[in-house]
Amino acid sequence: MATFFGEVVVAPSRAGVDDEELAEEAREETPEDREIRRELEKKREIDVLWTLKSGACTEGSADEPFAYSEFIVAIGHNAAAFLSSFILDSVCWEVVGVVKLWNEWCRTSHTTNVLPTDSFCLFYRLISDPTVLLCQCSCYVAEDQQFQWLEKVFGRMRKEGLQVTILSTCPVADYKTQESTLTLPSPFLKALKTKEFKEQVCCPLLEQPNIARDLPAA
Amino acid sequence: MFVSCDHGGGSASSDFKGFTLLMPAVSVGNVGQLAIDLVISTLDMTKVGYFYTDCLVPMVGNNPYATAEENSVELSINAEVYSLPSKKLVVLQIRSPFIKNKYRPFCQTLLSWVKSSKCARVVLLSSSHAYQRDDEQLLGTPLRYLLTPDLEKTVGGLMQDLNWKEMEKVAAYPGINDTEKVLHIPGGGITKLLFTESCSKGIQMAVLLKFCSEGDNIPDAFALVNYLNEWLQLIKSEVNASSQWKIPSSWRLLFGNGLPPALF
Secondary structure (H helix, E strand, O other): OEOOOOOEOOOOOOOOOOHHHHHHHHOOOOHHHHHHHHHHHHHOOOEEEEEOOOOOEEOOOOOOOEOOOEEEEEEOHHHHHHHHHHOOOOOOEEEEEEEEOEOOOOEOOOOOOOOOOOOOEEEEEEOOOOOEEEEEEOOOOOHHHHHHHHHHHHOOEOOOOOEEEEEEOOOHHHOOOOOOHHHOOOOOOOEOOOOOOOOOOOOOEOOOOOEEEHHHHO | OEEEOOOOOHHHHHOOOOOEEEEEOOOHHHHHHHHHHHHHHHOOOEEEEEEOOOOEOOEEEEOOOOOOOHHHOOEEEOEEEEEEHHHOEEEEEEOOOEOOOOHHHHHHHHHHHHHHOOOOEEEEEEEEEHHHOOHHHHOOOOEEEEEOHHHHHHHHHHHHHOOOOEOOOEEEEOOOEEEEEEOOOOOOOOHHHHHHHHHHHOOOEEEEEEEEOOOOOHHHHHHHHHHHHHHHOOOOOOOOHHHHOOOOHHHOOOOOOOOOHHHO
16 A cells, blocks of 8 residues: 555455464463453453342342333434433433443443433332343443453343343444445434334334344344 | 353254364454354354353344344354254354463363364365465465364365465564474464364364455455365355355445435
8 A cells, every 4th residue: 555655555454363463362371461451351341240139239240130111222322312311210210230341442431320421330220110121331341341241231031922122223324325324314223123123113123234233233 | 151042953063073163263364254154144154052151242133134133132252153954064153253361261162162072174264464475376376274183184186276375374483493393374363273272182174374464355255165165165166256145234334334425
């Protein structure tokens, strides 16, 4: 790749595996390297804390799986704000869980009394119907943490009888369509659903070649 | 890692004993993946399962091979397996890059799945940076092949008849010592790792790759899939070979949306 100043720059490869990374891996890992890697992995670990009925916090793994009928997950600031504005309030909903994580883009707040501008990931339960669970995730969950988030959150839930709804937003500019996105009436809704979802979807399905990414995709 | 779809076909749909596994390496120009898309789309292959893995970046969309309203609503994720029992062919498609430091565990899990599902051989479609060719490689065909020793015994002769060119090794220490040669596949992603691991594990693997650069890689995909077809004869190769392959609907708008009329 030539640049204005005449130097040759190596183009980033879509292969996803840099040759330097490969060479690095080929070298023997010293105990210090192993220690550094372990510390980094620990720092990037996700902790999911659920409050028990009694009000105490626990990382509970040996407990019985929760049986929920509805799980609504709002990912991103817009979706989280939607829930805050239209659904959540302190009278009908109680906080039942929190996710603590750190990555280069954000660190989650440690309190449950959060401001809309904070990065947080909280779980709420409807007091009048404790089988309805809501999650507001306004923090960015990095690529390597998405699987962990998934396993630790869904790992504590019974899958039978559970309906999951994921709310998220994407820039209109990312939407691929025959016409220009300037002429599209925005905002607009699109959906993806599994074949097990039998109910009516309230909006058109997402057409190819558009895809969903990151935590909503995971 | 492999999760079967279980369309009522039961274990029959995930019995790959004696099958050829065709898969891409995520590599320069995504040529292997594009070629695999052409194979799945043209042969109208059935999805039989997917890989549940934390090694690839997550993504999800609707059916990329949809031909009509009815078949467009099936969800599709980053690593899926398709099969065509009549040709004893099973195809893995990978749709996203590896998460940092996860490509090695993926390769190991993949190769142990290959062994446990008793696939007869693996054909890996890949590509390599065109700008790293040496003077000799700049001339002639940009397509190359590699065979593990176990597969060399059975199909080595066929490659000679097809007049195919084996991927050249390069000097390990260029300029200093030209005698020690190593395999070098720049831009090939996990190609070299999978190949060397297959050699040591006794897996029959062939690598088919094309030298190319990033850009509009659709012609490269056609070249690679026609190269594959010379050997595996997946479709009848006629005079105008390229028109035999069916382009999937997901290849629309690869280079962006329509233009706003206000621009003019």
